[in-house]
Amino acid sequence: MKYGFMAGCSLSSTSPQRVADIIEYLKSFYPDLATIQGCCGKPTKMIGQQELFEKRFRSLAEMVAEAEIDELIVACQGCIRVMTDENQFKTSSFWVKLAELGLPVELKGKAKDSDAILSIHDSCPTKEMSEIHQAIRFILEELGYQVKKHRLSGKNTMCCGMGGMCGVSNPPMAKEIANKRVTDFKTDQIVTYCASCTSAMILGGGNAWHLLDLIFGPVIQKQDETVDHPLQHSLKAWGNRYKSKRMIMKN
Numbered sequence: 001m002k003y004g005f006m007a008g009c010s011l012s013s014t015s016p017q018r019v020a021d022i023i024e025y026l027k028s029f030y031p032d033l034a035t036i037q038g039c040c041g042k043p044t045k046m047i048g049q050q051e052l053f054e055k056r057f058r059s060l061a062e063m064v065a066e067a068e069i070d071e072l073i074v075a076c077q078g079c080i081r082v083m084t085d086e087n088q089f090k091t092s093s094f095w096v097k098l099a100e101l102g103l104p105v106e107l108k109g110k111a112k113d114s115d116a117i118l119s120i121h122d123s124c125p126t127k128e129m130s131e132i133h134q135a136i137r138f139i140l141e142e143l144g145y146q147v148k149k150h151r152l153s154g155k156n157t158m159c160c161g162m163g164g165m166c167g168v169s170n171p172p173m174a175k176e177i178a179n180k181r182v183t184d185f186k187t188d189q190i191v192t193y194c195a196s197c198t199s200a201m202i203l204g205g206g207n208a209w210h211l212l213d214l215i216f217g218p219v220i221q222k223q224d225e226t227v228d229h230p231l232q233h234s235l236k237a238w239g240n241r242y243k244s245k246r247m248i249m250k251n
Contacts (some may be wrong), residue, residue: 008076
C-alpha cells in the first residue's frame with residue numbers, strides 16, 4: 001500500500017516543526033510516504049455553504065487520487081470526521097497509527113519523573129471514535145505522564161468553544177465556552193490532540209499542551225505555563241502555514 005499524510009489546516013498553522021516531526025516519523029516506516037497540504041472544506045460545511053464545501057472536498061479527493069494514495073493518515077480530528085462522513089477514500093487516524101507502530105524507543109518513559117498531572121480534553125468531532133481515545137491514553141502512558149480521569153471525556157466530551165465556527169462567528173461566546181471547559185478540569189495542565197482545542201484551552205485561561213509537543217518537545221512539569229498560541233494571531237498562523245507548505249513540498 002502507498003500511504004499519505006495530511007496534517008490539516010490548524011496544525012499546519014500552529015507548528016511547521018511538529019508537521020515535520022510527524023513526516024520524519026512516518027517515513028521511517030513508509031519511505032515513499034506522500035504528503036498533502038489541503039483543506040477538507042469543513043469550515044464551509046459548518047456555515048452552510050454546501051456547494052463550496054463540495055468543491056473544496058472534490059479538490060482534495062483529486063489530490064489524493066493524483067498522488068496514488070491507498071490510505072491517507074490524518075492528524076486533524078475535524079478532517080478525519082469529514083473524510084469519514086464523505087467516504088470517498090480510505091483514511092486512518094495518525095494517533096491510532098502512532099499507537100500501533102509505537103513511539104520511538106528513545107521517547108518511551110521520557111516523562112516518568114514529571115510531576116505534572118494532565119487532564120485530557122477529547123475533541124468533539126471524533127467523540128464517537130473510541131479507538132482514538134484509547135490511542136491517546138496509551139501514548140501518554142508510554143511517555144510516562146500521569147493522567148487524571150474526567151467524566152466529561154471520551155464520548156462524553158464537551159466542545160472547546162471553537163465548534164461550528166463559533167470562534168470566528170461569535171468570539172465572546174467561544175471564550176465563555178472555553179472558560180467553562182477549562183474550569184471543568186481539576187488539574188494544572190490540560191493536554192489536547194487538536195490545535196484548535198489547544199488554542200481554546202489557552203484562551204480559556206488554562207495551561208494547555210498539544211500532544212505532539214509532549215511527544216517531540218521537552219518534558220513538562222507542574223510549574224510550566226503556556227502563555228500564547230499561534231492560532232490567536234492571524235499573521236503568525238498564515239506564516240506558519242506557508243512554512244509548512246514549503247517544508248511539505250521539499251519533502
